[in-house]
Amino acid sequence: MVRRLEADEIAPTGYAWSVQAERLQVRAGRRLAVAGLDLALGNGVHGLLGPNGAGKTTLVRALATVLRPASGSLRLLGEDVVGGSVLRRIRRQIGYLPQEFGYYRRFTVREFVEYIAWLKQMPPADVPGAVQRAIDRVGLTDRAEDRMKTLSGGMVRRAGIAQAIVNDPLILLLDEPTVGLDPDQRLQFRALLRDLAADTCVIVATHLVEDVAAACTDVMLMDEGRLVFRGRPADLAAAAGDATHDGAGDSLTARDSLAERGYSEIMRRHREGAAR
């Protein structure tokens, strides 16, 4: 389904970066999970990789305006993330799939996406078309009238993506979006990401290096709340070199993907550097 673009959607933006963070610090409870991050992201698909506890989810939650920065600055769509009407304006342009995606079990897929569209204050006349388009894009057309509680884990994740993209967001934040998707669905999801990349700043936090390698325009590696690498997926593969051991000292084999070996090599080098 082709959507008609409004004039304000193709007008030049008044900001250089969709996401701009300077010395950003964000707490997860008492812990400083994002510790002085500098970041500037425009349109494209940005893969966010890192081990458990690296601060990926905390960063995504801060970008989604769930968490407030402890210090530093965070600008989204050219505006400082503060409260009131500015926050409301920013939130209208954000799509967010949380890591722990919750949903109303008794709603149908269509009702759920519709409800989120209403919460995102979309113009009422646009909602039915936008809902149908979002459901179509995630491949849930034939399950649109089914209750959310009847969906499989992968379908729930796709419904989560549908609600995140229903408002055609300028910033799309997806935290572990491919959990539960089968290989075919993951391929479709990657195609969707590539489709979105033209006019959206998509940030995908994931553990799955091959998803990033296949679908992202650039890759960021985080560790202990800091950005330790940023480059293209090809740079990640190139970093693999002739590495034979991962960051934990376990053997790597040729069957491990280049991107995974590159990820592991970068983490190993970073930790060795940090240890010195």
Place this chain on the structure above:
Amino acid sequence: MIGRIFWIEVRRSAARWAALVSLPLMLFASSDLGRGSGVLAAGHRQALVLFVPLALGVGAWQARRDRRSAMEELLTTTPRPVWHRRLVTAGALASAAIAGAWLVYALLTGYIGLTGAFVSPSGARLFGVSMLYLVAAVLTGLAVGRLVPWALTPPLLTLGGFVLMILPDALLPVDSAANPLPGRWLLIPTEVGGVGRFETLTAAVLSAQAIWAAGLVTAALVLAVASRYVRLAAVLPLAASVAVAVPLLPAQARDAVILDSSATRRVCTDDAPVVCVTAVSRPALAELREPARRALRILRERLPQAPASVSEAVFDARAGRYLTPDQDNVLYAEVPTLARNGRVAVPEDDLVFGLLVGAGTRPCPFASALPAHERARYDTARVVAALWLLGETPQSVPRDPTWWWWLPSEAAVAAAHARLLALPVDDQMSRVAELREAELVCGPGDRLEALVGDGV
């Protein structure tokens, strides 16, 4: 769009449970439907003891939906003000509670109307005010669930609500002439006593309750929907509604109930001898007509001063007297409209017997205050008079406990009946006639002794 979201909430939230809160009324009220829709509305009011706690629990359950569904984080990132979302949910719950209750009421009232039983306009008003209390309970549950978002809040609130609803009955002194219940307690919806089939609440009491309940609804809505500081404003509608409602209430709670003139309106047969019943008993008129005329014939044949028409007796329990004063040319009938369809659920012979008890008179109001043994003597005299008029034996006295629960023991009746029959025939008639005259004026004296002689 808002309509679509509202409809989604009605179908998918706990609103469906709110709609079912009043459903048990179908069970509670089924045996009372023959008594009219006023009794149905009064029954619903009493059943708020159960419905209010259920509504509280439903509201509290809904309040935890976002947490239960792990939706809180996603909702945080949406721009729509939180109160918009909460208001739609509150509206869905309140609307469903009202719609469900009215549907039950309309179905039961429709059935009442179809059977020809009494459909009371004042019943609808009473029910309408009860609705406000029900909505207040749903929204209070929503507010409490939001303020105390624990998993145990819904069951604890339901339990607590039930205790709160029965507490006044347990703690308040029994309403009596010597120690009357103050009128302010009428703000508790169930503290209106038993509203009988001929009764309703005064317009002032209904207005006061409506104002107070509207205050509760507004306060609960503010608590359920508003942000932290605005919540304090919930005090205002509470204070304002109390200030307006309390002066409207009577000094004593017992003065809240009055006879419903639409219920006591007379409906009579077109042909003579005239048989009249109240509007409430209208479905029973056709069945009552022949037994009533039979009773008139018997009285005319056996007594010198017999009544010429039959009229239903309406006792105003609050005033302690009958609605119409005794007239010696009228036979007063207590109409047992016990059947669900408003029809007489008593055999015709029993109806005739009932009409002839006390030689065709209503029991005197003083009888209800008599000690048990004196009351038994009083009733025995009245039953023996009926047997004498019918020429029946004590074994033919009806024994259906639902209608004839008050009858004295068969042995006492048999003994007194035998003594009456042992008297000369003319004496028998004059004594029964004297009993009738004494009962018509509710004069003093031991009726049994006057009827069958000394030493009984």
